[in-house]
Amino acid sequence: MPKPNDHVFIVGGTSGLGLAVAEAAHALGCKVTIAGRGADRATEAARRIGPDLRGVHLDLEDSASIEAALSGEDPIDHLVLTPIHPDNQTIRTFDAEVAIRAVRIKIVGYLEAVHHALPRLQPASTVTLFGGLAKANPYPGSTLVSTLNGAITGMTATLAVELAPIRVNGISPCLVEDSPRWQKRIADGAGQAVDLFRAHSPAKRLATVEDIVSGVFFRKREAAAVQLL
Numbered sequence: 768m769p770k771p772n773d774h775v776f777i778v779g780g781t782s783g784l785g786l787a788v789a790e791a792a793h794a795l796g797c798k799v800t801i802a803g804r805g806a807d808r809a810t811e812a813a814r815r816i817g818p819d820l821r822g823v824h825l826d827l828e829d830s831a832s833i834e835a836a837l838s839g840e841d842p843i844d845h846l847v848l849t850p851i852h853p854d855n856q857t858i859r860t861f862d863a864e865v866a867i868r869a870v871r872i873k874i875v876g877y878l879e880a881v882h883h884a885l886p887r888l889q890p891a892s893t894v895t896l897f898g899g900l901a902k903a904n905p906y907p908g909s910t911l912v913s914t915l916n917g918a919i920t921g922m923t924a925t926l927a928v929e930l931a932p933i934r935v936n937g938i939s940p941c942l943v944e945d946s947p948r949w950q951k952r953i954a955d956g957a958g959q960a961v962d963l964f965r966a967h968s969p970a971k972r973l974a975t976v977e978d979i980v981s982g983v984f985f986r987k988r989e990a991a992a993v994q995l996l
Contacts, residue, residue: 768984771796773844776837778802778825778880781812783947784897784940784979785849791980792845793817802836827876828868837883842892846884847983848877849897853948856911866911873915874922881926893934895983896923900941938982944973 781803802825809822825836898919923937
């Protein structure tokens, strides 16, 4: 769990689950850097949380921006990569260009970010990679996202071996009902699908944003059977 004054660097921290991790890290007294597309957007997200946070431009499709955002000498105690690629595809509607972009973001971009962060990581540092439960529980239309999430599992395992004693973890959320993304989907008419997911969850409830933050920080939560990891 991050300690006060630890430096938490969050890629994808301008919105959604990444922003929630940034807010939680700040509440713990950590130094927080929010990285995301657009310097103004990242700076504004940081400013809304507190005056002492830093926002930097980082686009996982742009190698130069990844290197620039992660350059520096101050140590990174916790590197968290949260970006998703939301486009679903079936094999029948497969679009190679969309798939290549998704791979660039979730696989090449993630690996580049860890690569460029290495000089700033310490033996006690941690790296957390976000995937998704579709790796193990595919659904119609999840061909691309399930493949990407499976790759994150493999990436986590190999980086844990390569970077030891740096701790590398993967977190694979299922449907996070109170996240901004799913709140919008519910408002747009996805409530029945959400109810179905909840009914099939072992705990009969869905993961919350707090559950995800607790998973990133290894904080104990009562509902261990929620479909989170």
